[in-house]
Amino acid sequence: MLALVLAVLIGGFAYVAQPRQDSPEHSSNSDAANGTSAARLFAQALGHPTSTIEGNFSPPEQDGLMFVFTPTSPFTADHANQTAEWVRLGGVLVYASERGDAELDRALSVTRLNGFVPSQKQLGNPVLDGVTTTSGGDFTIPLDASPTQVPILRTDGGFPVGYIQKLGLGKVVVLADPLVLCNGYLDKADNGRFLSDLLGLVGTGTAVGFDEYHHGLIISDFAPQAWVATPWGAAILWFLVAVFAGLLLRGRRFGPLVPRPPEVARADVEWAVAVGELLRRSGARALTIGMLATASERAVATRTGLTALPRDRFWNALYARAPELAAELADAERALYGSAGGDAEVLSAAQSLHRIAYPPARDRPRRPTTEEAR
Template sequence: MKGARGWVIAAVVAIVIAAAAYLLQPHEDSPEHSSNSDASAGASAALLFSQAIGHQTDQVTGTFDTPAPMSLMFVFTPTSQYTAAEAELTRRWVQTGGGTLIYASEHGDRELDRAFGVTRVGGYAPGGEYTATPVVAGVERVAGGSTIMPLDPSPSQVAVLRSPDGYVAGYVEHVGVGTVYVLADPLVLCNGYLEKAGNGRLLADLLSSAGPSAHVAFDEYHHGLTVSDFAPQAWVTTPWGAALLWLLVAVFFGLVLRGRRFGPLIQRPAEVARSDAEWSVAVGQLLRRSSARAVTLGLLAGATERAVATRTGLPLHPRERFWNALWVRAPEVAGDLAQIENSLVAASATERDLLNAAQRLHEIAHPAPFRRPAPPSAPLRPSGPPPREWGGRGTSR
């Protein structure tokens, strides 16, 4: 479970970092042609131009709703797909409300294309400079992107722009009491192209098509995350949804492979508590195996100094002050310890020298307790009758 938890945490962190990197990165261009962007591919100039010529202009944000009847709305390359209900609402606004829709998108929106009967050619064609038809007054040529996905208009859809190869790059259609302009190349209305050819005149003609006092709106609602982006179909129809889906698949297979067994389970043996002597022997064996005689003597010398400091009541640090005080308080101990420490390099030559030095350090660190000799005891006086004298006077057989 710990391994699985680590994978999940790593996946969440990766998603958060990717989202932060995407949201916080400076956008030097505007592939969605947002009216908030001053980039070459942005549409902020169209919004400002609409305000400058006297149109009441705003943006559709927060929640999606169509403008008032007889208004004009720009829709530039939706990055969040229209829902079927939103597309149908837009169609009714055009058909019965007399609205004018400027729908400019390179690849189109599936629901908007379905609602307004937009058909696109499957391949790409050269763009660059488009020829305007007489439908657009005062415009002969406009400049745009290098390639387009041409439109395939029906008889009721009248071409307004054609590519150098004769493909339709834009058309106009009357839907009910309203009008729809469909452009296959939104760049013709973007900031970096309005000064080229007749692009500025084309924008002015489109703005005036709804009347001099018409309300103008720019759809920015579909340039961000919307509720429809979290629908089940968004997991396969949007780039970010497909990326998250692949990430989940990778995490799933990673967890499966991580939990795969390579053989039968082996019970972990119960741990047995080891004694201090076993740990000491183990450390000694490691030091001996690595031929670390100098390291061993250094450790023993340090331990001896700590033991001496504890016994004499002296602080071990700073070391120079400790030695000065030790020479005053216990000169014999200081002399023996200094003599041994000065000979540690020579004592690390062989294991016999190492053992001798270790024994001497041990004697200094843990000296044997001094025992006073016992006072001589008085001779024992025999109790009872004195022994008989054998063969002397006063004896009898």
């Protein structure tokens, strides 16, 4: 039974975790509209050997090209500095991210403005061959380009959303809207030409890498394909199969059934003792005295056909109907509130109240009828 429940849970999780046609991190392994698998295939078609950077972060060869799309696993300071140094030694980096990465922005001196601007239509700089306009997302956070950072894409409002910068022997292209390079946008406006121009920043046959290392662990990593396509997935799958088979073949309980002991009904006095002990331990003397007086007044009101609230009306009616009982109850309450000693005095006063509230049957006065009360 346990194995069956475990198998059902795993199957349900695998179903829920199936990869959807969405890639907010713009993975080069995704065929979704916002994925970038087409960019990798396009680079291969142009004669560039391509690779995905996974497992360990290591940029391509020295004069290569690397794409970094929207890191979901933050860059460390070491990785950011390593990337900047790789560019200075001759590498070309295309860094496309909606909000950027704090460490990589620092290492590359990327500054972003606050707020969003419309970016569906982006105007190309003449430095881009054959690129007049590109099409991107609805809104983006624009860049604040410095004098050494040459804008290559601007919005209709003139805000830079892409620039190129020479850094040492290499170049950095920063894009505020990665969608211009994504699968579902390459056939719009001049997006395809723009990707071709970026690949043209390096020579034919130069290695092109796509950073998947900083996309971290996402829900699609637990998809059913990962259970058979990766070593860790296959190992876990075989382990679960072995556990299921073992439990199925064993076919018996883990131990003898232990009967549940029957519940013993507690007497009312036990509950009273428990509540009293809690009140005593918490030092709630005033609360205890108030509870005793209120309970006694309620019991006397029931016996005499009066209402216990409001208290002033109850006492006035009690003195009018049963003056002796009212005087006796008042004396007992005064003794209760005036008990400055220990628990013994409180107990004695409480016993007096109890005798008044619940007198023996032979001493209990007859409850007046409705006619007598009138």
